[in-house]
Amino acid sequence: MSTDAPVFDPAVPHRCSPRVALRPEPFGALVYHFGTRRLSFLKTPQLVEVVSGLERHPDVHSALDAAGVEETQRPAYLRALAGLAANGTIEERL
Amino acid sequence: MKLVEHFQYGLNSPICLTWELTYACNLACVHCLSSSGRRDPRELSTAEAKSVIDELQRMQVFYVNIGGGEPTVRSDFWELLDYAVTHDVGVKFSTNGIKLDETRAAQLAATDYVDVQISLDGATAEVNDHVRGPGSYATAIRALENLAAAGFGQPKISVVMTRQNVDQLDEFKAIADRFGAQLRITRLRPSGRGADVWDELHPTATQQRQLYDWLVAHGDNVLTGDSFFHLSAYGEALPGLNLCGAGRVVCLIDPVGDVYACPFAIHENFLAGNVRSPGGFQEVWRGSELFAELRQPQTGGACRSCGFYDSCQGGCMAAKFFTGLPLDGPDPECVRGFGEQALAARDADTVIPKSDVDHSRSAPRNSRGPVPVSIGMRPDRACDESPLAGLRVPVAGI
Numbered sequence: 001m002s003t004d005a006p007v008f009d010p011a012v013p014h015r016c017s018p019r020v021a022l023r024p025e026p027f028g029a030l031v032y033h034f035g036t037r038r039l040s041f042l043k044t045p046q047l048v049e050v051v052s053g054l055e056r057h058p059d060v061h062s063a064l065d066a067a068g069v070e071e072t073q074r075p076a077y078l079r080a081l082a083g084l085a086a087n088g089t090i091e092e093r094l
Numbered sequence: 095m096k097l098v099e100h101f102q103y104g105l106n107s108p109i110c111l112t113w114e115l116t117y118a119c120n121l122a123c124v125h126c127l128s129s130s131g132r133r134d135p136r137e138l139s140t141a142e143a144k145s146v147i148d149e150l151q152r153m154q155v156f157y158v159n160i161g162g163g164e165p166t167v168r169s170d171f172w173e174l175l176d177y178a179v180t181h182d183v184g185v186k187f188s189t190n191g192i193k194l195d196e197t198r199a200a201q202l203a204a205t206d207y208v209d210v211q212i213s214l215d216g217a218t219a220e221v222n223d224h225v226r227g228p229g230s231y232a233t234a235i236r237a238l239e240n241l242a243a244a245g246f247g248q249p250k251i252s253v254v255m256t257r258q259n260v261d262q263l264d265e266f267k268a269i270a271d272r273f274g275a276q277l278r279i280t281r282l283r284p285s286g287r288g289a290d291v292w293d294e295l296h297p298t299a300t301q302q303r304q305l306y307d308w309l310v311a312h313g314d315n316v317l318t319g320d321s322f323f324h325l326s327a328y329g330e331a332l333p334g335l336n337l338c339g340a341g342r343v344v345c346l347i348d349p350v351g352d353v354y355a356c357p358f359a360i361h362e363n364f365l366a367g368n369v370r371s372p373g374g375f376q377e378v379w380r381g382s383e384l385f386a387e388l389r390q391p392q393t394g395g396a397c398r399s400c401g402f403y404d405s406c407q408g409g410c411m412a413a414k415f416f417t418g419l420p421l422d423g424p425d426p427e428c429v430r431g432f433g434e435q436a437l438a439a440r441d442a443d444t445v446i447p448k449s450d451v452d453h454s455r456s457a458p459r460n461s462r463g464p465v466p467v468s469i470g471m472r473p474d475r476a477c478d479e480s481p482l483a484g485l486r487v488p489v490a491g492i
Contacts, residue, residue, distance in 0.1 A: 021182075023107065023154040027100035030109065032156040037184060037207070039109065039156070041097055 008082040010060035013093040016051050020089050024048070031089055040087065047080060051090060098337050104389035107153040108379065109343040112357040115143070115171065116163040116349045117453035120192050123215075123226045125254060125295060127358055128348070129286040130163040131455040137349040140170040142370070146347065147174070149375050150183045157184035157207070161357075163349065163453075166193035172201070179207040186211060188252060190230060191237025199240035203247075211250040211278065212237055217265035221258050225295070238273040250317065252278045257294070260301040263308050267316070278317035281324075284416040284426075285358040286449060292417070302429060303328065324409035327402035327429045338411065341366065341388030345379065348451075353378045355388055358412035361449045395422020402430065409433070418446035 016022065023030040028042040029051075042048045049067040057063040060081060069077050084090045118133035119126070138146065150158065158178070165171055166189050178185050186209035194202075194210070202208055212234050216222030219231035241249050251270050253259065259266075263279075270277040284292035297305060306325040309316065313333055320334035337343075340356035347353055351369040354360055366385050367378035379385065397408040409425020417426045418440055424432035440446075 021154060021156070025100075025105050026103065027095075027097065030105070030154075032154070034182070037157075043097060 008085040009092075010078055010081070012060075013054075013058055014060055014063075014081075014085070014090050015055035015093040017088055017091050022048060022052060033088055036088060038087065040084075040089065047077065050077065050081070051084065054090060055093060098335060101335070101337055101339070101343050102389065102391060104342045104385065106380070107155050107376075108345055109339075110157060110159060111150075111155060111345050111347065112159045112161060113146075113347045114161050114163060114349050114357075115165040115174070116168050118167050119162060119164040119190075120167060121164065121190055121227050121230055122455060123230075123287070124291045125215075125225060125256075125282060125286075125288040126454075127283060127285040127288055128161075128163065128360055129449065129452040129454050129457070131457070132453045133163075134350050134453060138351050138369070140173065142351070143170070143174050144177050146351075146369055146375060147178050147181050147183055149369075150178075151181040153376055153379075155183060157186065160185055160187040162188075164190055164192060166198075172198075175205070175208065179205060184208070186250075188213060189237070190226070191234045194237035194240050196240050196244065199237075199244035199246060202241070203244040209250065210241065210246065211252045212241075212275075213252050213254075214266070214269070215254050215256065216259050217262035217269060221262065224258065225254075225256065238269075238275065242273045247274075249273070249275045250278045251275045252280065254282050255279055255297060255305060256282055257297050257301060260297050260305055263305070263312075267312065276315070276317060278319065280319045281321040281410070281413075283358045283410065283412050285412050286360065286452075287454060289416050289446075289448065296427065299429075299431070299434070302427060306332075306429075321410075324406045324425045324427060325429060326405040331405055336405070336407065338392070338407065340364075340411065341382075341385040345385075347375065353382070355384065356412060358410070359415070360451050361415070361447060363415075363447070393422060395420070397422070397424055397432075400424075400430070400432075415447060416449075418444045 017033065019033060019035045021032045028044050029048040031040045031042060042051060046067050046069060050063050050069065053063045053066055054060065057066060064074060064077055081090065114128060116133055116137055117128065117130045119130040122131055165187055175185055184207035188211045191212050202210060214222060214234045215225045216231065222231040238249065251266065253266055267277055282288060282292065282296050302325060306328045309318065309322065309332055310330055318334065322332055323334060323336045326332050326336065340359065345353055345355055346357040347369060348360065353366045353369060353375065355364040355366060364384065366382035369375040369378065394403050394408055397403045409428060411421055413426050414421050417437060419426055419436050424436055426433040426437055
């Protein structure tokens with residue numbers, strides 16, 4: 001999650017980091033990263049679905065499709081996911 | 095809805111909880127919020143404590159603040175620490191440093207998921223020992239030296255702000271820097287034995303302003319447990335959640351397994367249940383009637399019409415409760431002076447509640463026997479030990 005983290009590219013496969021735990025909460029989920037020991041939050045259930053669904057899809061766009069994220073919401077979700085990539089919650093899947 | 099607004103309705107599990115492992119303590123600090131001193135014979139056994147940890151792991155409570163009493167005087171403390179961190183429950187523990195010799199410091203430096211917080215209430219032995227007792231300054235400094243020598247990364251130095259130490263803020267910061275530690279300052283509350291000394295020790299109005307200005311200037315690298323949000327009414331909001339987490343995102347498990355809404359509210363009115371009861375901690379957290387009430391939006395009461403209510407939120411429930419002020423009125427340290435007026439308006443008929451839990455060595459034994467849980471006056475809100483104290487919280491906003 002440092003400066004050498006690759007730029008977020010939604011065209012490549014991703015996954016929720018194996019060092020991350022997602023705890024379901026009424027607003028979405030609480031995220032705990034066992035590596036950085038940081039807490040963060042996923043503020044909608046739909047974002048939780050996207051994040052946990054990443055590993056089942058060939059790219060981020062199809063994970064957004066599968067979660068039914070509307071077109072108008074895409075830019076906001078991609079921004080949120082870029083933030084999650086930067087802090088290590090999600091990562092590229094090789 | 096903002097995240098904070100979600101938090102007020104409560105979470106499936108606490109974000110962070112305080113767990114006091116024992117009422118035993120080698121010190122007898124005059125302001126001890128849990129009136130600690132003697133061990134309680136009903137304290138959780140090692141096996142019971144481990145089953146609480148198992149439950150926290152199942153509930154995905156990722157870390158706990160362990161305190162006391164002095165937690166390290168429990169002979170199974172190190173065993174429980176290891177058990178917690180190997181069960182995905184990180185630990186931050188508060189200590190006066192009594193057991194942190196070179197060997198323990200080295201052991202801690204080699205353990206992941208452990209934070210250590212050394213209590214120090216004066217930047218000089220004179221100021222510290224006046225509150226915490228003779229020799230306690232030297233003990234704390236020795237512990238910090240041992241941690242630094244062992245290469246333990248960034249312990250915290252935790253300071254309760256008093257009339258005698260507000261002027262020492264820069265010196266505290268210098269001590270923290272000297273040991274590679276992070277400074278944490280919190281508010282003195284009239285809880286436990288703190289009730290007996292609050293009038294004498296709590297910062298003056300002028301000092302509150304001084305403290306606020308210092309925090310605005312230096313707050314970035316100083317932890318506060320979110321405990322000074324009543325000062326936000328001076329103007330700029332201080333960093334933090336600005337939410338009373340009691341029963342919502344925070345709670346206290348005491349040494350005998352009683353669960354209270356907040357670490358500063360050890361009183362039967364704020365007792366939600368016990369971890370030994372059927373369903374354990376999870377049932378208390380999710381099913382307690384008291385917590386359900388605390389998860390209602392708060393009303394603000396007499397403070398509602400104040401233009402600063404949104405920033406200070408009426409202040410600290412525990413501070414009001416233990417000074418005999420109404421819970422839906424101003425905080426005793428309201429920066430606009432309404433609290434002082436309310437304190438002055440107390441009369442002979444004002445009941446100032448006292449905790450019935452007292453393990454002070456000077457107190458009679460067994461201060462509370464088995465007591466039927468009765469919930470009388472309900473809190474409008476309860477406060478602090480911020481759920482997010484010390485964490486940077488990146489929020490994936492939509």
